[in-house]
Amino acid sequence: MTSILAASGGSAYWYLTRSTGAVALVLLTGAVALGVLDVRRFSTPRWPRFVIDTLHRNVSLLAMAFLALHILTSVLDSFAPISILDAVIPFAGSYRPFWLGLGAVSFDLLLAVTITSLLRRRFGYGTWRAIHWLTYASWPIALLHGFGTGSDVRSTWLFGLSVACLAAVLAAVLARVIAGWPQNLRVRGAALGGAGVFSLFLLLWLPGGPLGTEWARRSGTPSSLLGHSTHTKSKEGSK
Amino acid sequence: MSQRVRVNPITCEAHGMCAELLPERITLDEWGYPIIDGEPLPEALISHAKRAAQACPTFALLVERDGTRPR
Amino acid sequence: MRSPLSTQTALLERDAPTRLDVGARTLPRLLRGAGADGAPLALDDHIATHGELPLEHKRRRRETSRLIEQLERAGLRGHGGAGFPTARKLRAVAAARGRAIVVVNATEGEPASLKDRTLCQLAPHLMLDGAQLAAQALGADEVLVAVCESASASVETVAAAIDERRRLGGARLRLSTTPPGYVAGQESALVNFLSNGPALPTFTPPRPFEQGVSRRPTLVSNAETYAHIALIARHGSEWFRALGTSSQPGSALVTLSGPVANPAVYEIEHGASLGELIDAAGGPTAGVRAALLGGYAGTWIDGAHLRGVALSDEHLAAHGATLGAGVIALLSDDACPVAETARVARWLANESAGQCGPCINGLDALAATVAEIAAGSAGGDAARRVERLTQLVRRRGACGHPDGVARFVHSALATFEPEFSDHARHGRCEACARPAELPLPAHTHTSARRTAQAVAR
Numbered sequence: 127m128t129s130i131l132a133a134s135g136g137s138a139y140w141y142l143t144r145s146t147g148a149v150a151l152v153l154l155t156g157a158v159a160l161g162v163l164d165v166r167r168f169s170t171p172r173w174p175r176f177v178i179d180t181l182h183r184n185v186s187l188l189a190m191a192f193l194a195l196h197i198l199t200s201v202l203d204s205f206a207p208i209s210i211l212d213a214v215i216p217f218a219g220s221y222r223p224f225w226l227g228l229g230a231v232s233f234d235l236l237l238a239v240t241i242t243s244l245l246r247r248r249f250g251y252g253t254w255r256a257i258h259w260l261t262y263a264s265w266p267i268a269l270l271h272g273f274g275t276g277s278d279v280r281s282t283w284l285f286g287l288s289v290a291c292l293a294a295v296l297a298a299v300l301a302r303v304i305a306g307w308p309q310n311l312r313v314r315g316a317a318l319g320g321a322g323v324f325s326l327f328l329l330l331w332l333p334g335g336p337l338g339t340e341w342a343r344r345s346g347t348p349s350s351l352l353g354h355s356t357h358t359k360s361k362e363g364s365k
Numbered sequence: 366m367s368q369r370v371r372v373n374p375i376t377c378e379a380h381g382m383c384a385e386l387l388p389e390r391i392t393l394d395e396w397g398y399p400i401i402d403g404e405p406l407p408e409a410l411i412s413h414a415k416r417a418a419q420a421c422p423t424f425a426l427l428v429e430r431d432g433t434r435p436r
Numbered sequence: 437m438r439s440p441l442s443t444q445t446a447l448l449e450r451d452a453p454t455r456l457d458v459g460a461r462t463l464p465r466l467l468r469g470a471g472a473d474g475a476p477l478a479l480d481d482h483i484a485t486h487g488e489l490p491l492e493h494k495r496r497r498r499e500t501s502r503l504i505e506q507l508e509r510a511g512l513r514g515h516g517g518a519g520f521p522t523a524r525k526l527r528a529v530a531a532a533r534g535r536a537i538v539v540v541n542a543t544e545g546e547p548a549s550l551k552d553r554t555l556c557q558l559a560p561h562l563m564l565d566g567a568q569l570a571a572q573a574l575g576a577d578e579v580l581v582a583v584c585e586s587a588s589a590s591v592e593t594v595a596a597a598i599d600e601r602r603r604l605g606g607a608r609l610r611l612s613t614t615p616p617g618y619v620a621g622q623e624s625a626l627v628n629f630l631s632n633g634p635a636l637p638t639f640t641p642p643r644p645f646e647q648g649v650s651r652r653p654t655l656v657s658n659a660e661t662y663a664h665i666a667l668i669a670r671h672g673s674e675w676f677r678a679l680g681t682s683s684q685p686g687s688a689l690v691t692l693s694g695p696v697a698n699p700a701v702y703e704i705e706h707g708a709s710l711g712e713l714i715d716a717a718g719g720p721t722a723g724v725r726a727a728l729l730g731g732y733a734g735t736w737i738d739g740a741h742l743r744g745v746a747l748s749d750e751h752l753a754a755h756g757a758t759l760g761a762g763v764i765a766l767l768s769d770d771a772c773p774v775a776e777t778a779r780v781a782r783w784l785a786n787e788s789a790g791q792c793g794p795c796i797n798g799l800d801a802l803a804a805t806v807a808e809i810a811a812g813s814a815g816g817d818a819a820r821r822v823e824r825l826t827q828l829v830r831r832r833g834a835c836g837h838p839d840g841v842a843r844f845v846h847s848a849l850a851t852f853e854p855e856f857s858d859h860a861r862h863g864r865c866e867a868c869a870r871p872a873e874l875p876l877p878a879h880t881h882t883s884a885r886r887t888a889q890a891v892a893r
Binding site for chain 3: 373374375376377378379394395396397398400
Binding site for chain 2: 165166169174175176179180247251
């Protein structure tokens with residue numbers, strides 16, 4: 127296995143990083159959607175609450191597993207200079223520092239959520255709940271990380287996937303906000319506002335950003351990597 | 366030494382998973398809050414009771430031995 | 437409700453001597469020497485009336501306190517409503533680990549009760565005596581006296597009495613004013629507040645006797661209970677048992693309100709006749725439809741039966757009632773019992789601490805349904821709905837509030853069945869517009885509470 131990887135110059139890791147990243151995003155989206163949809167309101171006899179709740183938990187853990195693989199393979203990939211520290215310390219790397227850093231931020235938040243969730247009895251309900259709110263930050267940050275760092279952002283499949291994930295979360299938020307209207311008006315209003323602002327931001331930024339010209343250079347890819355290719359498929363540069 | 370289920374009504378937020386996992390002892394009222402049958406648990410139900418207590422998001426459901434407190 | 441601070445004696449010899457060696461079978465006991473001018477009995481007069489504070493000689497650590505044994509022989513029970521045997525409570529606190537602390541519950545959140553206020557304002561030293569005696573028996577060095585902040589007269593007199601007593605020594609006395617509210621005086625709520633938390637009930641166990649104020653073993657008892665302790669310590673258990681019944685010895689303070697000539701706080705012996713009490717209070721000023729016994733968590737007794745009622749738990753049990761906090765609220769023939777019940781039920785629902793779903797939702801639904809019956813807008817099954825709700829809320833809160841409301845409403849529906857049926861069919865009656873007879877505080881306080889939520893299933 128390692129000889130094949132060596133022969134292909136590490137591109138296997140590169141494929142793995144992208145694919146595990148995509149899967150992690152999908153799983154994370156699923157976890158967030160399941161979490162947003164209040165178990166109480168959306169359970170049915172065929173989908174009892176404990177099932178939705180356990181599904182949420184398992185999807186989240188699976189997402190973390192794929193996230194770990196995503197980080198590991200990105201570090202092992204010899205093309206981009208990403209170290210293991212870049213996974214937890216944001217904005218200090220040399221490869222697209224800001225956009226990669228967002229991934230670290232998201233991962234840090236998710237680490238806190240995971241640890242407090244697995245050790246919920248120790249931390250207590252209040253602490254667990256307060257930290258769990260961080261997921262509302264970690265998901266959009268992960269999405270932005272994907273748009274900013276990913277080299278396939280212009281490819282139909284990944285872009286389409288990202289948009290689908292966004293749509294899923296927006297749909298879940300909308301359903302939840304409507305279902306209990308007008309209780310807790312302030313929180314519901316804030317949720318709608320936040321979702322609207324984020325969507326608007328993406329709408330305005332994407333065309334001139336990752337979908338625009340020379341994004342690789344503008345996003346901070348080291349110049350040594352621009353325009354060079356040791357792989358059969360061009361990674362940077364011409365995008 | 367028998368075990369029973371009990372709910373802390375202050376921390377209970379009517380998530381309702383306990384009633385799904387231990388219907389033999391827990392039903393929900395019209396507002397979603399648990400009505401607990403506090404009779405001693407037969408051997409067969411104890412693991413289900415513990416699972417129900419684990420599933421409660423707010424740790425409101427308790428499985429207690431007679432005369433002692435849980436945890 | 438008129439201030440009942442003119443105290444009265446009832447039923448036995450009316451002229452009680454002020455000497456120390458009072459005959460055992462005379463009243464008043466608690467209110468002796470007090471109240472003629474409405475001013476509190478000063479410390480010197482208190483000592484002249486009742487004698488010195490009988491603090492125990494130092495005893496060896498493991499010796500059970502003489503006081504606890506005395507209280508056990510005397511058969512004293514609590515006067516806060518629950519009637520728990522006092523000696524047993526003291527033993528439980530004594531057996532718990534940690535440095536004990538004593539709390540005097542003089543908060544009296546029951547609107548129809550004025551007995552604790554009366555003690556605070558007319559005979560505060562008796563109550564404080566008992567608290568210091570209990571503290572000594574438990575090895576506690578601190579006593580917290582809890583008085584509702586809105587009872588300003590009581591706050592003043594208790595503070596003054598504490599000041600007066602500094603020269604006596606004994607456990608340190610501290611006055612603590614509590615926020616108003618029906619459940620604020622509940623045992624765990626009071627302990628919660630005194631531990632710098634909110635005045636809201638907590639989930640038990642642990643109960644206060646093992647972990648109370650600042651997690652110390654805490655004795656929480658009613659103001660009147662401590663006053664009885666102070667007299668038992670002086671005169672002994674035999675003396676105490678000379679009045680009352682064998683299962684409920686001693687005397688008690690009751691608050692008699694409603695259509696009588698002299699509504700006031702009376703001291704009676706347990707087992708006294710309600711009919712004779714009403715006569716001692718100057719007799720009824722109108723026909724009496726029913727009497728509410730115990731408090732707003734209590735039970736109604738039909739007016740037709742009142743003459744034969746003896747005021748002890750043993751006899752009241754036949755009517756499904758207890759003496760409780762000593763409330764005897766008479767309702768006149770002119771009042772509308774349905775309107776009164778609806779008003780009180782709504783007030784009680786609003787007084788929920790707002791912590792437990794079944795209480796918030798159940799009491800709200802209960803009050804709403806009773807109101808519908810009162811207005812004649814309820815469906816045919818309204819009475820059945822009310823009954824179902826009273827069953828539904830029992831034992832499902834962290835405290836006994838929902839149980840009390842359920843008992844009150846259930847009893848009202850049974851006692852006032854004709855009026856309720858009438859209202860269900862015809863709606864409001866003429867008497868509905870009359871001013872309220874059952875007392876409620878002028879304003880409803882708002883505790884921190886969740887609004888009633890029905891969760892979609």
